[in-house]
Amino acid sequence: MLASTSYANVTAPSSSSSDGRVRPNLGTDGRHQPIYLQSLRKVSTVLRTQKAELPHQLRHGRPGQRARLRSRHGMATQMCGIIGLFTHEGCANAELFEGLLMLQHRGQDSAGMVTYDRHRFCEHKDNGLVNDVFGPKTMKKLRGNAGIGHVRYPTAGSSSAQEAQPFFVNSPLGIYLIHNGNLTNTSSLRQSLEGSQSFFNRHLRTDSDSEVLLNVFADEIHRAHQRCSLEANCDPHRDMQSLVLEAGGSLMSMLKGAYSCICLVKGVGLVAFRDPHGIRPLVLGSRVRDGREEFCVASEDCAFGPIGFQRVRDVAPGEMLIITEQGKLVTKQCAPGQINPCIFEYIYLARPDSVLNDIPVYNFQMGLGTRLAERIKELDMVKDIDCVVPVPDGSRPAAIQISAHLGLPYREGLVKNRYVGRTFIMPDQHTREMSVRRKLNAMPAVFEGKKVLLVDDSIVRGTTMSQIVEMVRRAGAVKVYLASASPPVRYPNVYGVDMPVRSEFVASDKTEDEICKELGADRLIYQSLQDLVAVGHDLNPEITEFDTSCFTGEYVSKDVTPEYLLSLESALRTKDRTRPGRSLSIGHSNGVSVPQLAPLS
Numbered sequence: 189m190l191a192s193t194s195y196a197n198v199t200a201p202s203s204s205s206s207d208g209r210v211r212p213n214l215g216t217d218g219r220h221q222p223i224y225l226q227s228l229r230k231v232s233t234v235l236r237t238q239k240a241e242l243p244h245q246l247r248h249g250r251p252g253q254r255a256r257l258r259s260r261h262g263m264a265t266q267m268c269g270i271i272g273l274f275t276h277e278g279c280a281n282a283e284l285f286e287g288l289l290m291l292q293h294r295g296q297d298s299a300g301m302v303t304y305d306r307h308r309f310c311e312h313k314d315n316g317l318v319n320d321v322f323g324p325k326t327m328k329k330l331r332g333n334a335g336i337g338h339v340r341y342p343t344a345g346s347s348s349a350q351e352a353q354p355f356f357v358n359s360p361l362g363i364y365l366i367h368n369g370n371l372t373n374t375s376s377l378r379q380s381l382e383g384s385q386s387f388f389n390r391h392l393r394t395d396s397d398s399e400v401l402l403n404v405f406a407d408e409i410h411r412a413h414q415r416c417s418l419e420a421n422c423d424p425h426r427d428m429q430s431l432v433l434e435a436g437g438s439l440m441s442m443l444k445g446a447y448s449c450i451c452l453v454k455g456v457g458l459v460a461f462r463d464p465h466g467i468r469p470l471v472l473g474s475r476v477r478d479g480r481e482e483f484c485v486a487s488e489d490c491a492f493g494p495i496g497f498q499r500v501r502d503v504a505p506g507e508m509l510i511i512t513e514q515g516k517l518v519t520k521q522c523a524p525g526q527i528n529p530c531i532f533e534y535i536y537l538a539r540p541d542s543v544l545n546d547i548p549v550y551n552f553q554m555g556l557g558t559r560l561a562e563r564i565k566e567l568d569m570v571k572d573i574d575c576v577v578p579v580p581d582g583s584r585p586a587a588i589q590i591s592a593h594l595g596l597p598y599r600e601g602l603v604k605n606r607y608v609g610r611t612f613i614m615p616d617q618h619t620r621e622m623s624v625r626r627k628l629n630a631m632p633a634v635f636e637g638k639k640v641l642l643v644d645d646s647i648v649r650g651t652t653m654s655q656i657v658e659m660v661r662r663a664g665a666v667k668v669y670l671a672s673a674s675p676p677v678r679y680p681n682v683y684g685v686d687m688p689v690r691s692e693f694v695a696s697d698k699t700e701d702e703i704c705k706e707l708g709a710d711r712l713i714y715q716s717l718q719d720l721v722a723v724g725h726d727l728n729p730e731i732t733e734f735d736t737s738c739f740t741g742e743y744v745s746k747d748v749t750p751e752y753l754l755s756l757e758s759a760l761r762t763k764d765r766t767r768p769g770r771s772l773s774i775g776h777s778n779g780v781s782v783p784q785l786a787p788l789s
């Protein structure tokens with residue numbers, strides 16, 4: 189029997205807590221200056237001396253060359269929405285299209301779809317929004333009763349159409365994969381794939397960690413197949429589902445970081461799996477049509493309603509499920525799981541009409557409003573506020589709850605242009621700043637002569653908020669108070685959200701008073717971390733711990749070290765995030781550059 193390969197993990201010094209989790213040596217002093225920067229400075233000295241971790245080309249090479257090198261250091265990642273669908277009859281393409289539209293808020297850079305009719309795959313992917321990528325002629329070619337679809341926003345690396353998902357590998361079976369999340373040990377996995385530790389000497393075509401993940405999975409399926417062929421009572425052709433599930437267990441033992449994945453595997457069916465911490469969401473839905481059950485898997489269950497599916501449950505952390513070509517659901521717990529979902533999903537990323545990990549997102553956001561209202565009451569601010577105004581759209585549930593809880597008038601004072609994308613997930617600072625001015629307009633009828641409480645779901649870069657405060661003052665407000673439904677964002681999120689560089693956070697090294705001054709507000713109130721977590725625990729007591737790494741610097745996976753964070757930040761600083769005049773190519777490769785647009789929830 190052949191031994192399973194051992195892929196090296198990225199490791200470095202860290203501290204162990206009483207619960208057995210490994211935490212990077214991170215912390216804050218009174219001014220919230222991260223103590224771990226001391227470690228990073230030491231590591232930086234070592235790296236400069238050895239000239240090993242960040243080569244000269246990474247700092248000074250051409251953009252394409254730098255992107256490839258970023259990937260070598262495990263830094264190509266995406267924020268994405270994924271969906272997979274199985275039907276017994278007819279075409280899956282139209283329903284996949286509708287599902288992708290419902291997930292468009294999770295990625296606006298590219299879209300892709302693959303369908304399967306038990307004989308062949310049909311694929312189309314390109315840069316652009318779902319409506320741009322899939323026209324009538326394209327849809328006619330996407331035939332098959334099963335399929336997967338993907339929308340992508342690149343949080344690092346290249347945004348070329350080549351990196352649009354799904355990704356494909358031909359051996360051993362023919363596998364298409366889509367992935368939401370980010371692997372934190374991409375570098376070591378890539379080295380193993382391209383070296384002697386891989387069953388094949390695989391050559392990767394892109395910077396994407398998703399392509400690395402796919403090839404590791406394919407390698408492990410091949411190894412399971414070889415082991416089976418050496419056993420007398422094992423038929424690798426008859427037992428292919430079992431071999432895929434076996435490979436899933438091996439795969440999860442190698443991967444670090446966040447991953448929710450859906451695959452189409454020729455001869456097997458639709459395969460979905462989620463990392464053992466359940467950091468990124470993945471939900472199973474079903475429907476009965478003509479007396480037969482059909483299945484759908486997606487990042488959020490908001491994708492189910494328009495296509496007639498009902499939520500069944502979340503895919504469990506460490507679980508793999510297969511929807512066979514005959515429509516049978518097969519599940520296996522491939523690795524021990526403990527649910528530690530990213531709490532930022534509930535604050536900002538997910539739609540309010542979704543239910544993730546048995547927590548309705550809308551109820552979570554309302555709970556944030558209740559907790560924040562209590563904090564405002566404790567600060568004795570109620571008498572000094574004339575009205576509560578949300579920053580549309582994500583803060584609306586919290587603002588409504590603050591208004592009701594404190595007995596203050598609720599007003600819609602900021603009018604949103606819905607044809608401008610979300611500023612937080614836009615790719616560079618200049619585009620974000622221009623977008624804010626196009627996106628919102630303040631109404632003097634609401635603000636003139638008033639002391640207003642502006643409520644936002646989060647304050648990340650401060651780009652949007654500082655301009656909104658200025659806008660509201662120009663509209664006549666005499667006092668502008670800010671309330672953030674989340675705590676200060678101070679640390680990188682390494683699990684697939686576009687907030688990797690600490691220097692971009694308005695709260696990275698400032699006190700709350702300093703942040704308030706920089707934003708131009710009269711007072712700033714943040715949600716406490718304790719109250720934030722309590723809202724989640726109240727809604728689902730079974731979740732013992734959320735991933736709150738962007739607020740605390742404590743990461744639920746075990747390989748996020750000071751060295752990794754330094755390499756990540758140093759590499760991403762080379763990415764051109766502030767060059768003025770940058771535009772995005774939308775749709776097919778026709779050379780047309782237009783602002784990024786998206787329908788939002």
